[in-house]
Amino acid sequence: MDIILSEAIRIAKLAGTKIKELREAKQYTESVKDGYELVTTADLVSNDIIKAEIYKVFCNHEILSEEDNGNKNQSLQQPTWIIDPIDGTVGYANDHYQVAVSIAYAVDCKVRYGVVYNPFLDEMYYASENSGAFLNGNKISVKDVSExxxxxxxxxxxxxxxxxxxxxxxxxxxxxxxxxxxxxxxxxxxxxxxxxxxxxxxxxxxxxxxxxxxxxxxxxxxxxxxxxxxxxxxxxxxxxxxxxxxxxxxxxxxxxxxxxxx
CATH class of the missing domain: 3.40.190.80 (D-Maltodextrin-Binding Protein; domain 2)
Structure with missing residues (x-):
């Protein structure tokens, strides 16, 4: 498996495990950003984990994250990781199970790898460009419907x-x-x-x-x-x-x- 995809999977699992632990132990707090959007301290912890792990391996890559107030460069010309530390924060804060960590990697203006991990159901979706899509190692495909x-x-x-x-x-x-x-x-x-x-x-x-x-x-x-x-x-x-x-x-x-x- 390509090093970028394997690292994205590893990091998503690491961050997902942490947000699951924080919720089970009720060790997070809630607040509102921009006057209307829910954010938790678990979002920020996950964000820090993902960024730190990326920089350990790819110190010169750029990161585009929902929870960063700084760089929002979306050109994707340089190697760029696009991350959502918790996708489904409202569900997370209400003990729902449909919550995910989302990590994508792009370069030359195109997304090349994608990982979405649901830690509460331990479901890891991933794909790399022109190589198919997988769920927990098994290849997946859309349902064939006509109506x-x-x-x-x-x-x-x-x-x-x-x-x-x-x-x-x-x-x-x-x-x-x-x-x-x-x-x-x-x-x-x-x-x-x-x-x-x-x-x-x-x-x-x-x-x-x-x-x-x-x-x-x-x-x-x-x-x-x-x-x-x-x-x-x-x-x-x-x-x-x-x-x-x-x-x-x-x-x-x-x-x-x-x-x-x-």
Missing amino acids: LKSCVIGTGFPHRKDDIQEIISRLGRVLPHIRDLRRLGSPALDICWVACGRMQGFYEGKLSPWDVAAAKLIAIEAGAEVGYYKKEDNYPVLECINGNNIIVSSPKVFDELKHILA
């Missing part, structure tokens, strides 16, 4: 509720055309669930690069179709980390889902 009405679709809702009417309207358009809806609270896991066939599609309006960088690669390598129901012209984010208005689905239902959402 949206037979599909379970995932979605998520933003921390800010500025466009709540649009979100409700979109949900109202989708629900009559699908079998059921799920909301895990972790977009990285939502996308990985599409990759392994547990859901057949996922959409959401406003996601950050660290929410999707690793999971998008995993889904693509598992055979998913990835695109957008509304493309914003001149949006200054590279395709591989763009989470705005994202759709990830089994290929045969992508166009139908996109049409309904758009």
